Amino acid sequence: MRICTKCLMPETQEKLTFDANGVCSLCATGGRKVEIDWDSREKELIKILDKYRGKAQYDCLIPYSGGKDSAFQVYMMVKKYNMKPLLYTFHHTFLTKTGLYNMFNTALKLGVEHLLYTPDKNLIKKLMYLALREYGDWCWFCHSGIYGNTMQVAVRYQIPLIIWGESVAEYRNDYTLDDFEQIDYYNFVHNKQSGIGWERFVGKEGITEEDMSPFRFPTIEEIEQLEPASLHLGSYVKWDIPAQIELIKRELDWKDAQVEGTYCTYDKQECRFIGVRDYCKYLKRGFGRTAHQASLDIREGRISREEGLALVEQYDGKRPESLDAFLNEVGLSEKNFMDIFVEQVVSPWEPVRYENKPMMGPHIENTKNPLEL
Numbered sequence: 001m002r003i004c005t006k007c008l009m010p011e012t013q014e015k016l017t018f019d020a021n022g023v024c025s026l027c028a029t030g031g032r033k034v035e036i037d038w039d040s041r042e043k044e045l046i047k048i049l050d051k052y053r054g055k056a057q058y059d060c061l062i063p064y065s066g067g068k069d070s071a072f073q074v075y076m077m078v079k080k081y082n083m084k085p086l087l088y089t090f091h092h093t094f095l096t097k098t099g100l101y102n103m104f105n106t107a108l109k110l111g112v113e114h115l116l117y118t119p120d121k122n123l124i125k126k127l128m129y130l131a132l133r134e135y136g137d138w139c140w141f142c143h144s145g146i147y148g149n150t151m152q153v154a155v156r157y158q159i160p161l162i163i164w165g166e167s168v169a170e171y172r173n174d175y176t177l178d179d180f181e182q183i184d185y186y187n188f189v190h191n192k193q194s195g196i197g198w199e200r201f202v203g204k205e206g207i208t209e210e211d212m213s214p215f216r217f218p219t220i221e222e223i224e225q226l227e228p229a230s231l232h233l234g235s236y237v238k239w240d241i242p243a244q245i246e247l248i249k250r251e252l253d254w255k256d257a258q259v260e261g262t263y264c265t266y267d268k269q270e271c272r273f274i275g276v277r278d279y280c281k282y283l284k285r286g287f288g289r290t291a292h293q294a295s296l297d298i299r300e301g302r303i304s305r306e307e308g309l310a311l312v313e314q315y316d317g318k319r320p321e322s323l324d325a326f327l328n329e330v331g332l333s334e335k336n337f338m339d340i341f342v343e344q345v346v347s348p349w350e351p352v353r354y355e356n357k358p359m360m361g362p363h364i365e366n367t368k369n370p371l372e373l
């Protein structure tokens, strides 16, 4: 399997390309990040925000998980740019104890309004099962909800500006830092839903059209009436994760926690099943969260490539302890689960055989369900 000569991203990552020196397109984005005149981009941002401030009940809508990026988004909008946001959480129902604390604490500390929506858990279980069995992607409902449902809320509350977080260019090749990505219908279906429309689930496991409402994009009429603008803060402000973590910890008492499958303690610590998600990626594509995170740290000069390789060896591909709870949630045996991924393997990654069950990862306190007393 071909791996970038600068970071550790392999060719099985979607849409990744390599230059003549074997350097990947994400490393090229990292280079572009250094060249951009961020001061003039921030001036552009301020001009946009000025247009929306004080015109309605809310100045902007912020999709909000309470994780590191959305905590930073809210802090910046409130404290630096003097905006009045409405925070909206599409609750995936797998919050960790730390995630639960961060979500409420940040909103309460900053004195902002927060809407929390929990979808029907039984429906989620069905969607996880179907999307896993048919497409190998049980997170489909979560991505569809975060993007589609947030846009529905913008329509419902008539909020024409939505502030998203980091630029997708930081981790995927759908858009570059110069594209100023919009969350429109095309982007929603092709990238966020991976081309799998909500209609595909209707009629399966008793799911109706109405059941799928939370996972749809608003209608053309609704979009045309509101004309919402989607803006990624990371397109206008240089995304500097260590500095942002330092800021939200200092100003908001934001907390990090151990994350299954990696050494990094701040990314995705709010999801109890992130270890399973990354394990699925490993089974399918031959790399996990550590290769992704180490690549980011190598690109930004925090660790060497050799140190990154050692971390990948230590963490990626280990069977997560949370897999048992996950299989129980979706109602699958481990054999059935592994069989799904044998079908899903992306070449040239070698199929993983069930008999070679990888070893268990370390026990992580933060994978416990905080609602189980």
Ligand SMILES: [Zn+2]
Pocket: 004, 005, 006, 007, 008, 009, 023, 024, 025, 026, 027, 295
């Ligand atoms: Zn690279």
